[in-house]
Amino acid sequence: MKRRSLGSAILNGKCPRCREGNIFPVAMLSYLKLTEVHQECPHCEAVLTPEPDFFYGAMYISYAFSVALVINILLILNYVFGDPEISVYVITVIISNFLLLPLMLRYSKVLYLYGVGKLKYDPEKSQSLK
Incomplete structure (x- = not known):
């Protein structure tokens, strides 16, 4: 069986110990x-x-994702579209937050579980329980 890399396991929302099982019961998005x-x-x-x-x-972590999203949107709108009306900023931030909500919530949990959780990768667990 091929070993799943740490980056691939985090991106796909897999268990930190076996890197095979899903952390969430539904798809990430x-x-x-x-x-x-x-x-x-x-x-x-x-x-x-x-x-x-x-x-x-x-x-x-979710708060940091939201702040980074707002800052990036403000910078992009300001430099690309030449400082539009304040309503454009507000509407764009609200829509992008709504669209990226599942991504930000779930990846914040995945990163927290990998960073703070006590589970460490065990390659034998990923192969033995199939």
Whole structure:
């Protein structure tokens, strides 16, 4: 079996221990069940939520994503479109936040789980439980 790289596992929302099982019950870009995370990895049965409210810390990462998005939109609109009306800024920020909401929420949880969670990659877990 081919080993999945760390970057590929993070981009696809896979379990930090086996890098095979999905962290979320639905696709990464889905608007359904935005906050739901598997309690255990469906592949290696690692506990993905070690305690209640574990993912509250992911709000800081999500906030950083939102701030980066707003700054980038403001810069792009200002330099590319020559300082449009304030309503254009507001509407563009609201629409882009709505469109990227699942992406920002889910990747903040994935990054938080990989960064703060105690699960470390175990290649034998990814191969033995198939």
